[in-house]
Amino acid sequence: MxxxxxxxxxxxxxxxxxxxxxxxxxxxxxxxxxxxxxxxxxxxxxxxxxxxxxxxxxxxxxxxxxxxxxxxxxxxxxxxxxxxxxxxxxxxxxxxxxxxxxxxxxxxxxxxxxxxxxxxLTKVRDIQQDRLSALIENMGAGLILIDSRGYINLVNKGFIDIFHINPSEYLNKQYYEVVDYEEICQLIAEVFRTEQKVSKQLHLPLQIERKYFIVYGVPIIGANNVWKGVLLVFHDISEIKKLEQMRKDFVANVSHELKTPVTSIKGFTETLLDGAMNNKETLQSFLSIILKESDRLQTLIQDLLDLSKIEQQGFQLNIQMINLYSILQDVLKLLDGKADTKNIQLEFQSKQNHAYIKGDFDRLKQVFINLINNAITYTPVNGKVSIYLLDSDEMVRISIKDTGVGISKEDIPRIFERFYRVDRARSRNSGGTGLGLAIVKHLIEAHQGSISVKSKLGEGSEFIIELPKEMNLKDGER
Structure with missing residues (x-):
């Protein structure tokens, strides 16, 4: 130049x-x-x-x-x-x-x-910026970035969805002015004070529920130890806590359900050994009770094994072409004697004598035995149990309706939980294990179908099953 x-x-x-x-x-x-x-x-x-x-x-x-x-x-x-x-x-x-x-x-x-x-360079920077933005927005956890002066610079989609906030009310505001939870403010203040990573488990109320979070507070320090701010990451562990509680409840319920028949068997056996066996009538009565409790224990163990097998990842159905009409006829013949003892009328209605679908014969028979048996069990003497079969183009609908005691609105969402009983005393006297409906729900979902309930206290219940005629089988299923 x-x-x-x-x-x-x-x-x-x-x-x-x-x-x-x-x-x-x-x-x-x-x-x-x-x-x-x-x-x-x-x-x-x-x-x-x-x-x-x-x-x-x-x-x-x-x-x-x-x-x-x-x-x-x-x-x-x-x-x-x-x-x-x-x-x-x-x-x-x-x-x-x-x-x-x-x-x-x-x-x-x-x-x-x-x-x-x-x-x-600008193109590379934009690509990296887009990747970083996509990562931050879709990382599956809530994130909030606070600068060295305490102003909020960034909140991601996860944080917005968790706490249901308006981003404009948070950005460029002091964190203690907009964050409503004292525990979170204390955690942020602790990171500012100590300049060390802080991790805490918080139980926070969100709208109508309380959720568990693991919150990580990380100080951001740049070159030459220049203080940049604080990064907070929120991991929602509510489902993990729920599963942990379910595991505890499951262990407690299994222990309780096993303890009751075992205690009865042990008690009556000890009584017989102490001399009651010399009385023929007492011996026969006690042995009948022991047999009944043994059957109950066997049923509980079998239900536990079935449920465990169904919930396993590798569980497979034996898929074949079956006639639901024939299955329901067989189930009604099996349970007709139990209905007669309570003078309960069993009614089966279907416009056709066939309803073919692809499914597992034994598992679907198990489903209908469980549901119809429950309907008979919880229907008073001289009641009525009706089964309706409707065959449409793509679905088959089965409705099992009774005139029994019914289920309250509050209990309906929980009846498919393991060991949940609407009336524990009545269920235990009837020989139920509390696992039947949980097994039914798993088997129906394994057939890619759905089950729903309509019920009112004192007016009876209706269980409605919808099954597709064709299942979308994955690799390895048959």
Missing amino acids: IKFRSRAFVALISLIVVVLIGLGILLGQFFKYNFLDALNNKIKVEIWWVLSAGFGTAVIVTLLLVFKITTRYTKPIKAATEVAIELAHGNYRARTKVSRLDDTGILGSSINMLAENLQE
Whole structure:
């Protein structure tokens, strides 16, 4: 840049010096002849013409040289300057035209290369920014970023969904002004105070429920130990806590259900061994009770094994073409004797004598035995149990309706839980284990169907099953 400017300056100075020297020589000659008397007017005119022509030629040559220098150097420099200004404003797509390989061409090429590099860096930065944003927004945990002054700079979608907040009410606000939970404010203050990572388990009320969170508070410290702020991450562990509680309840319920028959068997056996076995009537009565409790214990263990098998990841159904009409007929024959003992009317209605679907014969029979047996068990003497079978184009609907004691609205959402009983005393006296409906629900869902309940206390219940005729089988299923 300095090199070609110096050359242009030297060329202009040299040209001006040459023109001035030439003009000086011409003027000198003119004045020399002017002092000579022999010089006539005609020669004087010719000298003036020569002098004027020379001066005009010098002016024209100078203008042409200036124009050439301007065209060759000034315009490319101006164009390069404009592109540089555009780059400074963030327009990395700006380019300058390069038409020659001299110094100005090298300058233009360098600026274009700089623009390309900046554009590529910007593209890479945007890609990384998009990836980071996608990661932050979809990380499955709540995140809040607070700067060194305590102002909230960022809240992600997870935090918004968990706490149901409006981001505009949080951003650029002091954290203690907008965060309603004292435990969270204390955790943030502790990170600011200690400049150490803090982890706590919090139990926070959210609308109509309380949820468990593991909250990590991390100090953000930059280069040279410059304090940047605090990052908070919220992991919702409510489901884990729920599963943990279910496990505890399951163990407690199994222990209780096993303890009752075992205690009865042990107690009556000890009584017999103490001498009661010598009384024939007492012996027969006690042995009947022991047999009944043994059957109950066996049923409980079998239900536990069935439920455990059904809930395993590798559980598979034996899929084949079956007729639900025939299955229901077989189940009604099995349970007809139990219904007769309570004078309960069993009614089966179907417009057709067939309803074919793809399913597991034994498992679906187990489902209907359980549901119809429950309907008979909880229906008073002289009641009625009705089974309706409806065959449509893609689904088969089975409804089992009774005139029994019914289920309250509060209990309906929980009847498919393991060991849950609406009336524990009545269920235990009836020999139930509390696992039947849980098994039914798992088996229906394994057939890609659904089960629902309609019931009112004192008016009876209706269990409605919908099963698809064709199942979408995954690899490995049969």
